[in-house]
Structures are given as structure tokens and as C-alpha cells.
Amino acid sequence: MADSGMDAGSAEIAESLRKMAKMVTNLSARADCEPFREPVDWKALELFDYPKIIKKMMDLGTIKRKLEKGKYSDAAECADDVRLVWKNCMTYNADGSDFYRLGESYSKRFEERFQKLVDEFGEDVICGNIATQPASSSKKKARSSSSPVPTSSSGKKHKSKKSFDARGIIPLDVKTRFASRLQKLTGRELGHVLSAIDEKCPEALEEPPEDQLRSDAQKMTKRHNYALDQYDGGCQIEIDIDAIPPHIFGDLDLYVKEKTQGRGKGPWTDEAEDAAPKKKKVKA
Numbered sequence: 001m002a003d004s005g006m007d008a009g010s011a012e013i014a015e016s017l018r019k020m021a022k023m024v025t026n027l028s029a030r031a032d033c034e035p036f037r038e039p040v041d042w043k044a045l046e047l048f049d050y051p052k053i054i055k056k057m058m059d060l061g062t063i064k065r066k067l068e069k070g071k072y073s074d075a076a077e078c079a080d081d082v083r084l085v086w087k088n089c090m091t092y093n094a095d096g097s098d099f100y101r102l103g104e105s106y107s108k109r110f111e112e113r114f115q116k117l118v119d120e121f122g123e124d125v126i127c128g129n130i131a132t133q134p135a136s137s138s139k140k141k142a143r144s145s146s147s148p149v150p151t152s153s154s155g156k157k158h159k160s161k162k163s164f165d166a167r168g169i170i171p172l173d174v175k176t177r178f179a180s181r182l183q184k185l186t187g188r189e190l191g192h193v194l195s196a197i198d199e200k201c202p203e204a205l206e207e208p209p210e211d212q213l214r215s216d217a218q219k220m221t222k223r224h225n226y227a228l229d230q231y232d233g234g235c236q237i238e239i240d241i242d243a244i245p246p247h248i249f250g251d252l253d254l255y256v257k258e259k260t261q262g263r264g265k266g267p268w269t270d271e272a273e274d275a276a277p278k279k280k281k282v283k284a
Helices: 002-028 031-036 062-069 074-094 098-119 137-143 172-182 186-199 247-261
Strands: none
Touching: 002 031, 002 062, 002 074, 002 098, 031 074, 031 098, 062 074, 074 098, 074 172, 172 247, 186 247
């Protein structure tokens, strides 16, 4: 029975990747998507600071080839590369420029379509969990957790599902989903997450080097500054998820899940995600 469950799960993952490939192809076919179809030829364009600012280059053509060769284990892994295309564009180009707005538009368009894929297959399939888990849902439902069930600010109980296993190890797919949900938080909500991390495990927060700071980045008078009612994305902070202790990560993960539930459509706030030097206009 377990083998048949795993086979069915693998088939669902394969189908979700097939639809992911179709999504990427449809995006690439749009007339205004030309800047994102192939790698940025920064040498020919004499953009010699491009590889210094963009640490991992990505384009839709590369993603399509990786899909064709079966390089992605699940749709979530592929989605991370797609997001990187838009992020690189908005990181290098000035906020408000034509290329920045184009990247922002494609980012919103992609997230709307990707959310439909998540709604269709479920997060477990999208993140590749099904293929590694035996089909014994009835037994899982019967198990109870000895830990208290966290409650939300509204008093509703969360499902008693841990973000890590008995050894205290946070699975990679859980980290990936957490990072993805952070992009959907409002500035105030993201400020809450950053404040909690700064208070409980400040070593998980990293400030980028000065040569990667945006020219309009605010000067910080103290190590971090993000009050819940003042956070506006101006402070450029990177979160090292691997440095967050499991018990703290579990609480943060529950908070982020609650806040982003139902945010499958519409524009995301991107105050903190794309903070880096933005000087020139350039393709993707």
C-alpha cells in the first residue's frame, strides 16, 4: 500500500512539474518577456558591476532547459528559480524604471498563476513531500501531539503540526515554504517577524555588505530598527533561516502561515525582499 501511495505521489509531482513547464513557456511567449528569456549578456552590454550585484543569475530559458532535463525535484524548487529572475531584475534596476516595473509586473503575474497550482495540487505535492511519505493518512490523524496547541491572536487553534521532526531538524521544504511566505507579509507583519528574531536569536539576522546597500538605504542608529508600526523596508536585513533554533522557528512559521493564509492573489509587498544596489537599466 505504501508503494502505491508513493507511486501516486510521484505521478502528482511529475504532473505539477509538467504544468509548471507550461506556465514558464506561456510567460516566455509574451511579447514583453524578451528581456527574461536568456541570460543577461553583461559583458556585451558592458555592465561590469552586474556579476558583483547579482550573485546568482537566472533566466526563463535556463529554467525551461532544466525542466526538460528533469533537474527540478518539485515545482517549489522551480518556482524559486522563477522568482529569482524577477528578483534579479528588480535588484539591479532602479526602483520605478521601466525594467523594474516590468519585473514587478511579471512577479505578480507569476505568483497568481503559481498559487492556482498550489491550490490544485496542495503544498505537499508542490514541495515534493508526497514521494517520500508512506500513504497512511488514517494513522497520522489518529496520532496526538504532547505539545500544547498554539493559538492565534484571534483565539483560534492552529493545527498541531510541527515544523521540525523529533530530532529538532527543520526539513528543507518547510524552510522553503517559510521563505516564500515571508514575501507575502505586509511591512508591519514582516517587522513583527524581524523583531522576534532580533530578540530571540539576533545571530540569524545579517546586514549586507556596504557595497551591496542601496544608495537610498537609511542609516541605522542602532543595530536593527523595525518597530511594528514603523517598519517600511528601509533597513536591509537578510534572514539566515538555518540559524533560527527549531523551537523559535516553529512559532514564527505558525505566525507567518496564519497571516498569509488566503493571500494567493493580488500584489505582494516587497519592501524588504529586493533591497540592493539599483543604478542602471538593463535586461532582466
